[in-house]
Amino acid sequence: MDTEKSPDHDETPAETGNAAKRPRRFRKLVIILAVLASVLGIGAATIGYYISTVPVPETLTLPEATVVYYSDGTTEMARLGDQNRTVIDTTTLPPYVAWAVMAAEDRSFETNPGVDLGDLVRGAVGGADEDGAATITMQYARMAADLSDGSRPDVAVMAWKLDDQYTKAEIMGFYLNTVYFGRGAYGIEAAAHAYFKKPATSLSLGEAMVLAAVIKSPGDSAFDPSVNRRAAQDRWAYIRDGLTHAMKKLSADEAAALTYPETFVKWSPNMPSSTSRLDRPTGLVVQQALSELRQLPEFRDKPADYLRNGGLKIVTTIDKEAESLAIALADETANRSHLAGKPKGLRAALVAVEPGTGRVLAYFGGHSGTGADYAGWYYDEHGTPTGYGAHPPGATFAIYDVAAALKEGISLKSYWDASRVKAFPRSGRTADSPVRENVAADCQPTCTLLQAARAGLTVPLFGLTEQVGMPKVLDMARAAGVRDMWARSAGGITRVDLRAAPDQAVLAQFGTEVGIGQYPVTVVDQAGAMATFAAGGVRAQTHFVKEVTKAGATVYAEKLPTGATERVLSAAAVADLSHTFQRRLADGQDAAVVNGTWQYADSATDIAHAWTFGYTRRLAVAVWTGNQAQERPLRLADGRRMTADTVAGPIFRDFTVQASKALGLAHEPFGPPAFLGDASAGNAPPPR
Template identity: 65%
Template sequence: METAESPDSAENPEAADTPAAAATPEPAATDGKPPRRRRRKLLLTFGVLVAILGLAAAAGAVYVSSVPTPNAITLRESTVVYYSDGKTVMARLGQQNRTIIDTTKLPPYVAWAVMSAEDRTFETNPGVDFKGLVRGVVGSNDGPGASTITMQYARIAADITGATGPDVAVMAWKFDDEYSKQQIMDMYLNTVYFGRGAYGIEAAAYAYFAKSAKSLTLPEAMVLAGVIKSPGDGAFDPSVNLDTAKDRWNFIRAGLSEAPLKKLPADETAKLTYPTVFVKWSPETPATGSGLDEPTGLIVQQVLAELRQLPEFKGKEPGFIENGGFKIVTTIDAAAEDIALSLADETRRGSLLYGQPKTLQAAVVAIEPGTGRVLAYYGGHNGMGADFASWYYDAQGEPTGYGAHPPGSTAHVYGLATALRNGISLKSYWSADKIKTFPASGRDATRPVRNRSSAACQPTCTLLEATKAQLTVPFFGLTEQLGAKNVIDMARNAGIRDMWSYTGDERKRVDLRDAGADLTTFGTEVGIGQYPVTVLDQANAMATFAQGVRAEAHFVKQVTKVGAVVHAEKLPDAGANRILSDNALNDLAYALKQPLPDGQDAALALGTWQYAASPVDNAHAWAVGYTRNLAVAVWTGNTGKEQPLRLKNGALIYGGTIPGPIFREFVVRATDALHLTHKPFGQPVFLGDQAAGNTPAPK
């Protein structure tokens, strides 16, 4: 018959299910006295008991008061990152997978199952197994026994605080004296290890049954209680050893109806059946991974970087967020994110980069106009690797990421918006020669500006025609006339937070939001897209142009802990941060308007930046744009050093080769997935001065 009380799993993993050993009598003494070995053991046992009693008395004055109580113990609790619905898990963070809950809200049979497995006299015992202590001193190879739940918890607390030896027993006495049995059970259920990397009942319920502990059935609770005995090796894990797991489960079932526990009638427990549905698991492939190695791992890095800059988290010790037990709800929509991955992740069959040269890399960012919420973000397949969509501060405060790329002719959007704000009409005329010098900007005959595309309107084109044809010369002339600083101001106001300048071959990030930022390193070339910007900032700028209201791009919607809000996003007021009038926005959208397959209005700018001095090859290709509901930026380049962008068949890559199709497909599919209503752009009014160009109208 099995013993009614199960020893601590860490100390005696074999005893609880082992039939009681038959008593073996000592050999009879020939002189009427006990053998010398037994006499020594009795004396030692007596000494141990005296020592224990003496220890208890001394502790009452000084020692016990110095032993930490649960209130003084800080548990590492996993932080969980969710998609925008607050339910779908993106990643679990922290050194231990633990979620602390109020276990008083669990079905009572969860605690019953654990008592039946680990300590059937829990509700009546004094918290310490004196027999176990004596056993440990007088000969047990397992050390001091700790069969009660209270002592098991004391050992966990001792490990956390660094207490050793007798402290465990003293802590158990103190806990049992100062806390109710319900409180001790709550502490225990939130701390004990259940295997599969899961600490505490809530993490275990998800690890084994993919549900919250409050939803556990009694048979499921019994499975979890069973693994506590030997959690590290999976000995009672149904995925590892189903037979022993069932034996352990049957032992627990018997204890529920037997004395001393007797929580349920025997006929009721007899009807219980072992669960057939549980999460499959193998020790070689743990099921509780953090998710940081997935593409969404880069989103998590952005989330952590964003939080570390907030007053609620700034200056906290490393790991504070990850081990703090926070619930982080991101702005990322799960459906939109999956669409982005399906189109841009080079490892996914069906994506536009699948089967192409391995050096090719894409990045996609989608933002909700008016709020700044990042709805989808793809910066690379390896969440632990390089981020090609933006950059972030890591845990050490170091800037990390590779997501800054020359925007090429997509930068024309900022010059165009600046022109509209300054009263220059889309119908104004600009020199569009194939090659042109601009001495005032340092572009003399040795460094002329060239158009890499052509249009029927040349050599004189309207600003509208130059926009449609992506002509470089007219926009260089426009930027020279407006002033590079004014174009940068527009870009900053729209959402470009950082721009990289060049000093020789060295790039330097310039925070455009810094009032003291040195902008003298940026020349007229800003209007033709020479200076790198991030994919994230480009998407945010497009979101501003979609509605005319600037909002800060952000990844975090809300952070809570135990139901209390720690941080909530701050959205702009309606009409706040407006940078262009409605008429200017309508003219801008008209200049960029491109049809989408679903018939909705979209504004789209394509662009490239050349490879080195090549007149043919490109190193970067872009597509940036927006509808009234959605703003998207797409970049394609190389994973390492710049090199010519070419498809597997050798064809050149332009903005319309990969980025453009990704943009169109993403917008169409995301509009449907997000249930967005098609909203047309307003009619153009062609505001401004038609004579404001740098060349007269052709005759």
Template identity: 45%
Template sequence: MRVLPTDDNDGAGAGAARTPGRKRRRQRFLIFLAVLSLLAGSGLLAGGYYFDSVPTPTDLKLPESTTVYYADGRTPMATLGTENRTIVPYDQMNDSAKQAIVAAEDRTFWTNKGIDFSGVLRAAWSNLTGGQRQGASTITQQYARVAADLRGVTYSRKLREAVIAWKLDDKYSKEEILGFYLNTVPFGRGAYGIEAAAQTYFGKTVRRDAPASQQLTQAEAMVLCAMVKQPEADPADPEGAPGYDPRRNARARQNSIDRWNYIRDGMVKLGYLTPEQAANLAYPDTVKPIDPNAGRSGLDRPTGLVVNHVLGELRQTEPFKGKPDEVIRDGGYKIVTTVDKRVQEAAEAAADIRRDTAPEAVRDQPKNWQAALVAVEPGTGRVLGYYGGDSGTGADYAGWYYDESGQAHGFGQHPPGSSFKVYDLAAAVEDKISVKRHFDSPETKEFPASGRTKGSPAGPIRNAEHAACQPDCALWEATVASLNVTYFELTEKLGVAKVMDMAKRAGVDSMWETVKGNPQPQRVDLRDKPINEVAKRFSTEVGIGQYGITVQDHANGMATFAAGGKRAEAHFVRSVTKGDDKIYNEQLTTADLGLDDEAINQLDWTLRRVKAAQLDNGWDSAGKTGTWQAGQSTTQNVHTWMVGWTGALASAVWLGTTDGKPLKTKNGSYEVYGSTGPGPIWRQFMEQATAALKLDPDKYRFGEPKFPGDAPSTTGPTRPAPANPSPTFSRRPTPSVTPSSPDPSPTPSDPPTPTPTGSISLSPPPSPPPSRTPRPR
């Protein structure tokens, strides 16, 4: 008698060699007696069949990986879950894997009763007599083994496995069982189930409704089904027993080829292939290289921070509120984000200052330099690009999110300095204060009502820069020169509450206040209470950017102005589906700031004259720089900003340090400002992103103000209005849907992220106390 295959043998269902009838009957009789005695002794014969439960896939509730996609709904950003698995119903699979797995693992599958009786008896006899533990397993038995978590090669396991398989075969059709099996078994590289394997090894799918070029072929399915025999290398001998992954080493590749040939022969015997088809079938050399991050891609990259925000956002929605994260991660959902891959690539290329693609001004600088960038689509609030750091598992310098416990997590807040003056200016034009109105703008000025006098600890307000118009400047001139004296006076006239209310309505949801006795600023939710009450916690310095805000909020504020004063909620999730079920869809709504066209046009007209905001690609653009100094220093900056917009895209860029120390160049200079640091990042990003979106700049032209009641100044702006403004648009349109992507659904090393001390507190990296005089440039 020949040596029979072991538990995962190549010849499952092939049958044993024939012996003379009398000898064969005698052997079987002896085996039957041995097994009967064994069964009776263990009580498995009766108890096993009648009382052992049958774990079906419904009972198992198999964890199914959730995939996070870019806005196109086709390009994966990350895969979540404890197991990389995507369940595909049997009738939605093409035939490639169905045929290959039967040829590989159980050639009598369609005719057997779920059990290889001879294999079970053989295993029992061998185990009883002290021989090698062995015995063939059908596909049904293999599924039962996985489903019931039956481990080891023992007679008791084989018997229970057989009982469960027998009952499965009684209750379910062969098609159902094969579907259970293909969605359950491991294929190596962390892939569970045939769909995850097809994606992991070939970047394809088993779904029959996919384009033919994207479907798993017969030859490719045979490579995958070969791996079921040994999905991973033996950890005790990875070189000698590497398994069947052809990209692991030369021995594994030969193993794969040998078993592929065995499967091919079986497919001919079963009638799945003709001999001619088999002869023309070539072993595929298109298996993807082994990627340690396969199945978890994106979590350790910059987009991993986007995933944090996606999960934080979904935790606040009705379908997932109050539920553990496993519900999302292991739920088999398709999450489509708002992030446009083209915009994201432009954001990372510009803001990741460790890359060669970053602007020359910020490349190869000290390791403690750090940038953050957020881009928001005007009119929808969709976050199109997000860069808060180079690692999804590190610190997020662009924003914060709710963690699983419901607490605010992250520290993406920074004093905005003069970039916050955009909200002062918007509040002024809302109050019909023309940008041509003149203000007294000396080098320094006392403001007794706000406690800024020569005798006060902070002293009077001073301008960090000079302007040709001084000491009498129009508001637009003071804005371009970023004169602190003018804007402090403007904030006093408007009132702190008015300025904060404008920032809140535009998109700034949180602001960090300085609390006496607390070394770290504390987050205040501006939406939590009436703004008049909240404003009491802040001083007039709010108008010159002393109090921290996030890059994300600032970008959303810019998007509001870019949309003509229509504020939308910044968000990261477009849709969540599972199969054909729609679980969640974004709600696109806007709120009107109340700024009329004249106010918006004056805002645009003024901020387009900021030199750092001018693009070289034909787009109308507006923006503002800002810096904040270290302590009482007048020459060293810790935070630098550039924020702005076109009619189609708004963004905010922060450049600072990870340790709170002043920005110092590799050449030892402290001359780092909004125009020289984040300015180049912002301009490169805006130019590359708008080019990638392939939009027509003529459709997004800014309107021209009429300056009612005030004759235009004869003082020339730094940049004239367009020579040929579009005759069609008095200002850019407000999009109701994203122009960047269609609806995808047809129906130094970073410091550890600090833990917040309370629901309204987020801790930033340690930094010196802020000065009360921002640098304007």
């Protein structure tokens, strides 16, 4: 077989240059239009209108699948779009791909004028094919007319115009990128992957013939080899005979040597044709990535469906192994999950961020990307905030209290009132509504800041927040990476944007209760803030997208660091902060670990939210556990009350250890504490 031949080789008279062929074709067009007008009774004005309104390929925007990848840029996470299509340069295809399609659909394609005049005449008296598109050019004209935003022109007139303006190779290229092949695949590239898991440039002749065979009836899979093997093989043989006898593209020996491919992908009409994979846990990663892109200047003014139908390659920051670990440990349906065997309705969320870059390495917000996101929120395609990932952080906010205190020169050795019940009139907590302590500690009733923070004591942390000032605690959380916080308003719970330094209008929505974690925040923000402390106090903006390209050209690339580069906290203060929450993990590495809970309703004993988060020098992780959809007391199956260390703690520890190993992260010990600040700056004298 001569594999160097192509549909536009020199032996085909119709394939001379456009400039040479147009006078001849124009004369032919005038004659045919006259015949058409006579047979069908179309007036000259109508013919002129059709010609002027024909949509040509340059005016069409083909829906083209956008593919989302893991951070390696090669492992596919999801495929988006109304149509699974990847537009390619069809001149790079082996010529026999076009031959196979011609043999199946239009054996005179290389020489006909784009229409079958006899079919048109038969159509005038009711005897033509139902779709009225016998030639490949007419088939493409019909598809293009359906894709056009304008009024639909006569398909025959459009086909003649196409044949007059474009070469046969160009028209075949339009057709191959547009036509439907079944299995949800539009265009030859998507079809090659759907049937053979390879690019179209790698198709063999036999495989190209399998794809050409399905074009005749793709919607019902009548010629899909997995659905109707006999019909598919018969159609394949019909194409082989056309290539050999009618088109003379193959010799008899070459045709005899062809065998029907046996390595096609098995498929059934009962299988979902969608390849989006948004119904998986990683679907929420996709939602977060798309939301992030919609806020960028490069995409902000694009049409609503541009990201999913724009033929983009989106490379996320998500590491495949880390993501798999997060799903295995936090997904309630996974066998390895710490939620396995727990009461129905219990949910977990986990986010891991890389210190120094802000890259989200793992994100688990729920079992399905089409369901609730318990780790964060995102803007959907219509700009609507979507998600369920804001939860009261409770005593975990101690880390921001301590960080703010260290920045203000208060020492970990300072002493604080840790009474079981204490009023704070200045903050509106009078004797009628005092702050109550639900945790017992050996240091009570007077504890150092170090002791109070490690124990998660409510009363001294409230006193610390009042003394430092709620605005400074709030600003520390904001500067570290808490981008949103929810406050109560007349309309219910309202999200407050903290991306800019809070002004008086923002501060007025919060009270000293910020310091004890009353106001909800997201899991992804908590992880991002921990990454700031892990990086020695320097913040990098948390983000999900590394790069976006289209047809090989870069449309967007992350800039590291992507956020503020100013130091949130001095290195010495971070050393004190890390020392406050320091633990030793099972693999021997140092980690700062913060636990916290928030009560259920007004209960003094039941909790509705449990957190564990923290960081090593190389990884920041936040884990939340709570109930689906609405707050309920967290109980085990046997009725025992849950704590932060029941589920969230084991998920945090197992993930941090296993992910550190999977990512090849070196163990770096924390430095010694500096014990900065004034030891006399507390609100209580040292115990006697």
